[in-house]
Amino acid sequence: MLSALDRRHTVAPPGYSRWLIPPAALAIHLCIGQVYATSVYKNSLIAHFDVSQTAIGVIFSIAIVMLGLSAAVAGTWVEANGPRKAMFVSACFWAAGFLVGSLGIATKQLWLLYLGYGLLGGIGLGIGYISPVSTLIKWFPDRPGLATGLAIMGFGGGAMVASPLSRQLLSFYDPAYDPSNAGSTASGNALVWLFVTLGLGYFVIMMFGVANVRVPAPDWRPAGFDPATVAAKPLVTTANVSAANALKTRSFWLLWVVLFCNVTAGIGILEQASPMIQDFFRDNGTSAVSVAAAGGFVGLLSLFNMAGRFAWSSTSDVIGRKPIYLVYLGVGMVLYALLALVGQTATALFVLLACVILSFYGGGFATVPAYLRDLFGTYQVGAIHGRLLTAWSAAGIAGPLIVNGFLDAQGEPGTLTAAAYRPALFTMVGVLAVGFVANLLIKAVPERYHEPATGGDGNEDTAPVAAERSGTR
Amino acid sequence: MSDDGRSGQQARLWISWLVVAALLGYGVAQTVITAAKLFTH
Numbered sequence A: 001m002l003s004a005l006d007r008r009h010t011v012a013p014p015g016y017s018r019w020l021i022p023p024a025a026l027a028i029h030l031c032i033g034q035v036y037a038t039s040v041y042k043n044s045l046i047a048h049f050d051v052s053q054t055a056i057g058v059i060f061s062i063a064i065v066m067l068g069l070s071a072a073v074a075g076t077w078v079e080a081n082g083p084r085k086a087m088f089v090s091a092c093f094w095a096a097g098f099l100v101g102s103l104g105i106a107t108k109q110l111w112l113l114y115l116g117y118g119l120l121g122g123i124g125l126g127i128g129y130i131s132p133v134s135t136l137i138k139w140f141p142d143r144p145g146l147a148t149g150l151a152i153m154g155f156g157g158g159a160m161v162a163s164p165l166s167r168q169l170l171s172f173y174d175p176a177y178d179p180s181n182a183g184s185t186a187s188g189n190a191l192v193w194l195f196v197t198l199g200l201g202y203f204v205i206m207m208f209g210v211a212n213v214r215v216p217a218p219d220w221r222p223a224g225f226d227p228a229t230v231a232a233k234p235l236v237t238t239a240n241v242s243a244a245n246a247l248k249t250r251s252f253w254l255l256w257v258v259l260f261c262n263v264t265a266g267i268g269i270l271e272q273a274s275p276m277i278q279d280f281f282r283d284n285g286t287s288a289v290s291v292a293a294a295g296g297f298v299g300l301l302s303l304f305n306m307a308g309r310f311a312w313s314s315t316s317d318v319i320g321r322k323p324i325y326l327v328y329l330g331v332g333m334v335l336y337a338l339l340a341l342v343g344q345t346a347t348a349l350f351v352l353l354a355c356v357i358l359s360f361y362g363g364g365f366a367t368v369p370a371y372l373r374d375l376f377g378t379y380q381v382g383a384i385h386g387r388l389l390t391a392w393s394a395a396g397i398a399g400p401l402i403v404n405g406f407l408d409a410q411g412e413p414g415t416l417t418a419a420a421y422r423p424a425l426f427t428m429v430g431v432l433a434v435g436f437v438a439n440l441l442i443k444a445v446p447e448r449y450h451e452p453a454t455g456g457d458g459n460e461d462t463a464p465v466a467a468e469r470s471g472t473r
Numbered sequence B: 001m002s003d004d005g006r007s008g009q010q011a012r013l014w015i016s017w018l019v020v021a022a023l024l025g026y027g028v029a030q031t032v033i034t035a036a037k038l039f040t041h
Helices: A018-049 A053-106 A110-130 A133-139 A144-173 A188-212 A227-231 A250-270 A273-280 A291-319 A321-342 A347-376 A381-388 A390-410 A418-441 A464-470 B003-040
Strands: none
Touching: A018 A053, A018 A110, A018 A133, A018 A144, A018 A188, A018 B003, A053 A110, A053 A133, A053 A188, A053 A381, A053 A390, A110 A133, A110 A381, A133 A144, A133 A347, A133 A381, A144 A188, A144 A291, A144 A347, A144 B003, A188 B003, A250 A273, A250 A291, A250 A321, A250 A347, A250 A381, A250 A390, A250 A418, A273 A291, A273 A347, A273 A418, A291 A321, A291 A347, A291 B003, A321 A347, A321 A418, A347 A381, A381 A390, A390 A418
């Protein structure tokens, strides 16, 4: 039955609309984006298992580490087996993660939650994240930034769907639970049913993606598209580089640094957003920003994070990938410095600066697959993307460490002011400067790393010999 | 592609985009309601 999911059975027939592919990709990313909504039921899990915050926080950390690892390790498998099988496997792991996790909650076995949501779910996350990327790039050679921006926007949108949905489901399964009361926790039974509902619901939605996704025929081109117009742009290649060879190039590691720096800086704000806005406007120990307003600020950041993924990635199709990262990192440096120096003068200014910074954070995620396509071609771009995502995992550790390290040295939470954030924010300016320089140093990949010409467009279907050769270099 | 195939594909296009638009629309609407608290509290 699984052979029906193989790449060779998913080649699109003539006339197949490429506009069926973005919703297929969105169906996956909207579901796996739930991973950023785990804070909704964190307190309920702590109360149910009667454990520390750290013991529950580890579940999220395992999932994110597994995301990076599975994307890096399974990238080549995803390229070889095609998007349909990858999406199906991702859906199975993601749904199984919820179901095994629900079993852990029902039996009060925390290790089952680690194994389920953390390990199995994390594998589903990694495979799901990269599964549609190279397919979208092949369907939209004329607008790869728009295509990958649409999909990766879904990952940002997934948390926006899952957060309110989880609150409403918990209220439904446990009428005593009040989501508007920060001290209220849902019962274990409600958590079990939440996990079962999300697991089954996400599986069904992800099957929409599995059913609709197709790879283009090797000789397919969009109507009126001339590959020469794309190749004429700086840094854009028509050659192909294997995932194994990409790791040997300087450009890959420079781009790794670029992504790491951009994500580290963004996570610094995201992770601390709610207390940060309250601390910036604290006078004589009392903040002018209420807890509810701080929650609103977090919501606004989510919207800009999601919108930036689509808007900036699409803009990169027009102005180029290197220039757009110079904007993310260069303008980002100016915005971080302004936030540190004048952010406390007006709430509107603080919110504006933070929102634009977060839009750059999202844009950095969404533009990177198209940047990889420009540098390494379409041949194994999904696998290369998977390996690059280890920068995300590393930044997920570095960003909060930098911010929390500085803040811990400044005083107790609830007593901090804008001045306490300056060392962390100026450090982020330095981090972005490193990324800015790394981006400037990125150059076209030397010809010795290119795959031999096959006569096709470098799709896996047309380049099996090159794939074998690349392993022997 | 035959006429039947073309109309079937149109239906798939509509359903697929409607499903993701409904999900995204729900998420955006709920987040806008939350974000509004920044300006009302």
